[in-house]
Amino acid sequence: QLQLQESGPGLVKPSETLSLICTVSGGSISTTDHYWGWIRQPPGKGLEWIGSISFDGSTIYSPSLKSRITISVDSSKNQFSLKLSSMTAADTAVYYCADWNTSSGWFDPWGQGTLVTVSS
Amino acid sequence: DIQMTQSPSSVSASVGDRVTITCRASQGISSFLVWYQQKSGKAPKLLIYDASTLHSGVPSRFSGSGYGTDFTLTINSLQPEDFATYYCQQANSFPLTFGQGTRLEI
Numbered sequence: 001q002l003q004l005q006e007s008g009p010g011l012v013k014p015s016e017t018l019s020l021i022c023t024v025s026g027g028s029i030s031t032t033d034h035y036w037g038w039i040r041q042p043p044g045k046g047l048e049w050i051g052s053i054s055f056d057g058s059t060i061y062s063p064s065l066k067s068r069i070t071i072s073v074d075s076s077k078n079q080f081s082l083k084l085s086s087m088t089a090a091d092t093a094v095y096y097c098a099d100w101n102t103s104s105g106w107f108d109p110w111g112q113g114t115l116v117t118v119s120s
Numbered sequence: 121d122i123q124m125t126q127s128p129s130s131v132s133a134s135v136g137d138r139v140t141i142t143c144r145a146s147q148g149i150s151s152f153l154v155w156y157q158q159k160s161g162k163a164p165k166l167l168i169y170d171a172s173t174l175h176s177g178v179p180s181r182f183s184g185s186g187y188g189t190d191f192t193l194t195i196n197s198l199q200p201e202d203f204a205t206y207y208c209q210q211a212n213s214f215p216l217t218f219g220q221g222t223r224l225e226i
Contacts, residue, residue: 104170108166
């Protein structure tokens with residue numbers, strides 16, 4: 001069965017760029033019509049969709065973050081990644097990657113999540 | 121953006137009770153509504169999609185209904201493992217948006 005695992009730094013300094021990787025196992029990231037997504041959750045708060053990417057690299061970003069994010073896919077490594085620039089304390093959150101079903105719009109399964117703290 | 125509003129924000133219940141959580145969209149989303157369960161420190165888990173379709177492996181005590189702007193998640197005969205936070209998500213248009221969550225407490 002499909003499993004996803006986020007990896008990246010747990011601490012980022014203000015103004016720096018966050019780079020996270022999601023490694024997919026149990027299936028190919030390049031499966032036709034397959035999509036993937038990033039979602040975040042500030043401590044004690046709700047969920048926020050960041051953006052999604054298709055098997056062939058087409059992206060859809062949240063307008064509120066669009067100017068700062070880049071999502072890409074590396075088929076050779078069965079990974080997709082998130083870059084979020086100009087980090088501030090407001091970007092402190094648990095970041096999740098997930099498989100995204102575009103027909104009904106649900107995310108499943110999710111990675112376990114990785115906490116990213118923005119602090120100097 | 122479509123705003124999703126859940127009520128109540130928290131609810132207390134007992135094992136065996138029936139609980140209903142409501143999710144309201146700021147504009148019509150047809151049946152593109154998803155429900156998740158999240159336990160403390162864990163990733164959300166998919167419960168229901170298309171407003172009323174139970175995801176594989178989800179117990180039948182969970183059910184969803186609604187269309188347009190008003191949706192409900194009902195849990196019959198609450199079990200100890202059901203105490204968690206529940207989120208709705210609209211999948212009708214971008215940006216995808218979530219409700220603020222409903223915490224179900226003992």
